[in-house]
Amino acid sequence: MALTGLDIYKQLPKTNCGECGVPTCLAFAMKLAAGGASLDACPHVTEEAKNALSAASAPPMRGVTIGTGNGAVKVGEELVLFRHEKTFFNAPGFALLVDDMMDEGEAIAKVEALNITKWERVGQILTANLVAVKNASGDAAKFASFVTKVQATTDMPLILMADSAESMEKALEVAGASKPLIYTATEGNADAFAELAKKYSAPLAVRAASLEALGELTTKLDAAGVKDLVLDPGTRTLKETFESLVYLRRAALKKKLRPYGYPTITIPAEETDDDMMEAVHAAVYVAKYGGLIVMRDLSPEKAYPLFVLRQNIYTDPQRPMQVEQGFYPVNSPDENSPVMVTTNFSLTYFIVSSEVEGSKQPAWLGVVDVEGLSVLTAWAAGKFVPERIAAFVKKSGIEEKVKHREVVIPGYVAQLSGELEDELGDWKVTVGPREAGDLATFLKSYQPVNA
Amino acid sequence: MAFQAPIEQYSGKIREVTIGTGDNKVVAGGQNILTFYDFEGTMPHRPLIAMEVYDVEPQDWATALKDTLGSVWGDPVAWAKKCQDDFGADLICLQLISTDPNGADKSVDEAVETVKAVLGAISIPLIVYGSGNADKDSEVLKKVAEAAQGQNIVIGTAVEDNYKSVAAAAMGFNQVVSGETPIDVNMAKQLNILMTNLGLPAEQILIDPAVGALGYGLEYAYSVIERDRLAALQQNDAMMQMPIIANMGREVWKTKEAKISREEAPEWGDPTRRGILWETITAVSLLMAGTDILIMRHPESVNLVKKTFAEFGLN
Numbered sequence: 001m002a003l004t005g006l007d008i009y010k011q012l013p014k015t016n017c018g019e020c021g022v023p024t025c026l027a028f029a030m031k032l033a034a035g036g037a038s039l040d041a042c043p044h045v046t047e048e049a050k051n052a053l054s055a056a057s058a059p060p061m062r063g064v065t066i067g068t069g070n071g072a073v074k075v076g077e078e079l080v081l082f083r084h085e086k087t088f089f090n091a092p093g094f095a096l097l098v099d100d101m102m103d104e105g106e107a108i109a110k111v112e113a114l115n116i117t118k119w120e121r122v123g124q125i126l127t128a129n130l131v132a133v134k135n136a137s138g139d140a141a142k143f144a145s146f147v148t149k150v151q152a153t154t155d156m157p158l159i160l161m162a163d164s165a166e167s168m169e170k171a172l173e174v175a176g177a178s179k180p181l182i183y184t185a186t187e188g189n190a191d192a193f194a195e196l197a198k199k200y201s202a203p204l205a206v207r208a209a210s211l212e213a214l215g216e217l218t219t220k221l222d223a224a225g226v227k228d229l230v231l232d233p234g235t236r237t238l239k240e241t242f243e244s245l246v247y248l249r250r251a252a253l254k255k256k257l258r259p260y261g262y263p264t265i266t267i268p269a270e271e272t273d274d275d276m277m278e279a280v281h282a283a284v285y286v287a288k289y290g291g292l293i294v295m296r297d298l299s300p301e302k303a304y305p306l307f308v309l310r311q312n313i314y315t316d317p318q319r320p321m322q323v324e325q326g327f328y329p330v331n332s333p334d335e336n337s338p339v340m341v342t343t344n345f346s347l348t349y350f351i352v353s354s355e356v357e358g359s360k361q362p363a364w365l366g367v368v369d370v371e372g373l374s375v376l377t378a379w380a381a382g383k384f385v386p387e388r389i390a391a392f393v394k395k396s397g398i399e400e401k402v403k404h405r406e407v408v409i410p411g412y413v414a415q416l417s418g419e420l421e422d423e424l425g426d427w428k429v430t431v432g433p434r435e436a437g438d439l440a441t442f443l444k445s446y447q448p449v450n451a
Numbered sequence: 452m453a454f455q456a457p458i459e460q461y462s463g464k465i466r467e468v469t470i471g472t473g474d475n476k477v478v479a480g481g482q483n484i485l486t487f488y489d490f491e492g493t494m495p496h497r498p499l500i501a502m503e504v505y506d507v508e509p510q511d512w513a514t515a516l517k518d519t520l521g522s523v524w525g526d527p528v529a530w531a532k533k534c535q536d537d538f539g540a541d542l543i544c545l546q547l548i549s550t551d552p553n554g555a556d557k558s559v560d561e562a563v564e565t566v567k568a569v570l571g572a573i574s575i576p577l578i579v580y581g582s583g584n585a586d587k588d589s590e591v592l593k594k595v596a597e598a599a600q601g602q603n604i605v606i607g608t609a610v611e612d613n614y615k616s617v618a619a620a621a622m623g624f625n626q627v628v629s630g631e632t633p634i635d636v637n638m639a640k641q642l643n644i645l646m647t648n649l650g651l652p653a654e655q656i657l658i659d660p661a662v663g664a665l666g667y668g669l670e671y672a673y674s675v676i677e678r679d680r681l682a683a684l685q686q687n688d689a690m691m692q693m694p695i696i697a698n699m700g701r702e703v704w705k706t707k708e709a710k711i712s713r714e715e716a717p718e719w720g721d722p723t724r725r726g727i728l729w730e731t732i733t734a735v736s737l738l739m740a741g742t743d744i745l746i747m748r749h750p751e752s753v754n755l756v757k758k759t760f761a762e763f764g765l766n
Binding site: 237280300317 | 667
């Protein structure tokens, strides 16, 4: 069990020096107990106390990194059960599964396709994260040769999936330096796999027949010095996996049970033969509480909605997503097309841009940086105001892109039009509809004058 | 070390709301758990799927929809029957979009005729949504409630500007009301309090939180629904214990991700599967958050959500 704030306080210097950034030792102890601080922040704590407190000062769920460099994937370190309580931190890593019994050319082609399965949305890159390489043949040499080829095809970190220590050892000789996830240690092979994980300083996935056995295994591995673990509850149905994920998250965060304080791996690829249902399983685990998600099929029409879901769920509820300030061309606008402005709250932008797109009318959609607020909120907060809009229009370069001088503002801020015209000088301001839903109708009959 | 399953027990329970009558009625709610958490409580009724029927022929809808529904467009009765007989809808949601005064502005009488015709043709329960114009909806829904007396349908949506007349119609003719507020926990609760204060029984109210689609504000809807549900279960808040209904089909299918062709967006892959998944993943996320009734559009998305229920052991 985790220590209480008072238990921790007893081990601290009690000097209230404040060097940790918290005014008193007691307050620092309380913060440690809540998982909100690290003991390293205290420069005066004794080694003895450090050892005693290491369990309590670690986050309730360990962060585990797979791979090296820019493409490395970090999962874990989650602090809440529901995203509105704070936020979900480390978005799940999506992995594509290939195995050494597949036609090799086909497998490599799938990995190549995955390399370019990538989109930008609201300033973030949505992409797959890992390749899971499975030793389906059971043959160690064949596996190592396949891993070599996959590794040569992608920069993404690997998940090496093999049951035998011999296969794993051969594969690690090839790929061990790039810190792949070793999958999986079970009761039968735990000692050998623990040695391999230590030798390569690579993270280790653990699987057992029950959550109880899983906890025993992680306790044993932790004692053996393997700290970076990933949990596979061993279930292979949607219902059972979901139940296990809920139990594991609660055990780690609410019960503070260290044997369960690790991120999870889920394998929809092994749970269903139906490609569409595979996406449903993945969606469930994005929402609750998958760390890694291994898929057989990540074709674009499946990957895109899943990655967007991941982006939605892992957005910080306290910090709305923002679109970069600028003019966005919609439906290939030209020098005679309407010029419109709205705010950079991502939801506002998405709704407005999709309505304009749906209208099939070309337009220049200007997005003003108002720190991610919607039109009315930004106006009320004094951020969507004539000075700021005018400065944006003037500096945006739109005057070189269009021949006319007419800008459309949202109907909800009609009252700005006079002052905005004063600020803009030679521009005329037209008031558009209040609701985005009416933009299509508006654009059908609207043309800027002097165009 | 023995592993003790860390289960949660809640003091609250979602209210049961019955829609329809006799052998054909359905019940939403009744659970004392978060959706799919049946390892720690009970969910006597699985979430329900209402399939959308429009009272006018849709324009510019996705090819994926046209391929499977196009043959019945323009004929709400045939469309409703197809959803009932071929696609296994639990309910029909008739969207009276043509009554919109800013659109086709069809009369109240025409709307009532459509409702009667659909009611006469189907045996599953009916939800009737207006165009979203508060004033017109209050006229339309009043007459719809009257025409459907004895059928125990859902009328909606009641909003801040018309809840008095919509709730009065529901009380007068014994129907259920779907009350809509813009993705906000407190506003949803406030509308429930106002409607129950008028005398509308809490068992005749659904919460419509005005959800957004995947990629278009889903995260707001997700967290608001989750908070609604936790208030109902953890805090036993009687004014948050109504089942939640999500009018999501229309939100999904107006996104470009659900509808544009492969030629326009080759990097997004197969357009049919993409649209179906956009709707399915939106639906599954809203279910996980706590939605009890989904209003959906594509039959294959409906099928996938039903498979999801089956895999969770909810039949």
